[in-house]
Amino acid sequence: MKFGAAIRRHTAAVRAMVVFTIILGIAYPLMVTGIAQLAFKNKANGSLITDASGQVVGSSLLCQQYVDKNGDALAQYFQARPSNASGGPTDPGCNYTLSGGGNRGTNDPTLKDTIRGRIDAYAKAYSIDPAKVPEDAVTASGSGEDPGISVENADYQAPSVAKARNLDLSVVRKAIKENTDGRNLGFLGEEYVNVVTLNLALDKNHPVAAAG
Structure with a gap:
């Protein structure tokens, strides 16, 4: 039972890492980049x-x-x-x-x-x-x-x-x-x-x- 619980905890941690990687590492940067290109294109590209x-x-x-x-x-x-x-x-x-x-x-x-x-x-x-x-x-x-x-x-x-x-x-x-x-x-x-x-x-x- 202890081994199974440990596996579940580690699995949950891996799932959380994958989810946050997608949200914070991919989706968020793309969203910020998109907003910058639409609203502040000249400044975002280095003026x-x-x-x-x-x-x-x-x-x-x-x-x-x-x-x-x-x-x-x-x-x-x-x-x-x-x-x-x-x-x-x-x-x-x-x-x-x-x-x-x-x-x-x-x-x-x-x-x-x-x-x-x-x-x-x-x-x-x-x-x-x-x-x-x-x-x-x-x-x-x-x-x-x-x-x-x-x-x-x-x-x-x-x-x-x-x-x-x-x-x-x-x-x-x-x-x-x-x-x-x-x-x-x-x-x-x-x-x-x-x-x-x-x-x-x-x-x-x-x-x-x-x-x-």
Whole structure:
């Protein structure tokens, strides 16, 4: 009798495992995937973006580098925030090989020197007072792959981009506004400009000859 009871208990456990495997391992993932594809297809597939020809060129969630063959920033493009590998506008961020935070404290002399160098480089590149350099222009995001910059940062870069593309500044500022995302739920976080979609829009509407 004891042996039979043990067999029944083990059989019940096996049946429960099979049932929950089907429900939680197959049915539930398929249901969630189906809902995501129906209601949030673009986000579920990685928020991919395409160029004018319809070719996928990246994701709106990940920054890209806009540099010449020497690795220097191209003036006709807006630049993302620096990464742990970059020093400023002429040494662009978005380095996927060094993704993540630097984990340096505010009293770290290396961090201070890095930030000071980025401030000087940004101020020189965009002809502004070093005291006015936006914080996000000289500090890396947590991932180092953030495509968003502050509106202030974009506004300071705008004259350089307009000049390189031979455009009126108002045209570039309009593109900035069209690629600015508001606060989450209307009050969380800050507005930010998506550099990837902004540069893609400029290339689509105001193309320039390829450089580097």
